[in-house]
Amino acid sequence: MLPEFRSQCPVASALDFFGDRWTLVVLRTILAGRRRYSEIAAIPEKIATNVLADRLERLEAYGLISKAPYQTNPRRYRYSLTAKGADVLPVLQALAAWSAAHVPDRWTSPAWFVDGRPRDFYPAA
Amino acid sequence: MLPEFRSQCPVASALDFFGDRWTLVVLRTILAGRRRYSEIAAIPEKIATNVLADRLERLEAYGLISKAPYQTNPRRYRYSLTAKGADVLPVLQALAAWSAAHVPDRWTSPAWFVDGRPRDFYPAA
DNA sequence: AGACTAACTTGCATTTTGCAAGTCACTAAC
DNA sequence: GTTAGTGACTTGCAAAATGCAAGTTAGTCT
Secondary structure, X not given: OOOOXXXXXXXXXXXXXXXXXXXXXXXXXXXXXXXXXXXXXXXXXXXXXXXXXXXXXXXXXXXXEEEEEEEOOOOEEEEEEOHHHHXXXXXXXXXXXXXXXXXXXXXXXXXXXXXXXXXXXOOOO | OOXXXXXXXXXXXXXXXXXXXXXXXXXXXXXXXXXXXXXXXXXXXXXXXXXXXXXHHHHHHOXXXXXXXXXXXXXXXXXXEOHHHHOOHHHHHHHHHXXXXXXXXXXXXOHHHHOOOHHHHOOOO
16 A cells, blocks of 8 residues: 655655654654554654554555564554665654754764664564 | 754654655755746645745745845745755655655656755855 | 553544635736 | 736635544453
8 A cells, every 4th residue: 555646756755655743753763662552652752642543554554664463362562664664764864964963952863873774673574 | 943843852853844745845846956936836746835835934934945036026036955955965865765765666866866965955155 | 349551542623734716016918 | 008927925715634632442460
């Protein structure tokens, strides 16, 4: 499943996936190692739970993350990045670098984030 | 003038500037050399004119673009990138690279875009 | 039985977006 | 010298997305 594309421009098309206030924040959070719904819901940015549920559903539908049950009774899930999702890392790094250069008083990115490569963030297929 | 920040995370903060469907599309368009309102309004993605006017106003308020009159009677404007706006180039390149790798049938990015550096896109200060 | 937790869903108000049309200041054509 | 056109917007209104609080379901813990 794919979004509706406004054009075939690769920049605009990527924004048809990520062009909203929350999708990349959720991806950043999973990349940072939070895998359970409640852990993701607890981010400092205070995402509304209906928005989080919607973004997780869309990210899974688009193939950027996958969801696996980690227990039964009751069934609970763990989210993780696919290769397609981990490949968003350079976008996140570029965003963070821009903020570091142009927005005062931001948190310093950890080395694992700055120097990381997509392959480091998804389990070997 | 700055947006309201949801947190001090550099990724989330960049998205407080760019996290919507249109801001980066407008920036891409100006970077590609379209400088007048009507030229920007004519992009294939069909941006609504109220949204375009709003994004230009915000981008100027945030210091990413500047607006200079290029004629009087009637007064008309030319938009161009500031250093802060041109520094968004790596974000656009990362988005385009992601699409090239993961979305079928996108347009191929021109070499000036793929190999460009921010300094190439704003008039020497 | 009663309290708690994880993972969501529902309802409703506010905000943002999309779409069409209108405005204002000129310029050029008939 | 009315009519048509262009550039840069603004306005009005419907539709979609977001924010906030509360509710639900299926369990576990004491």
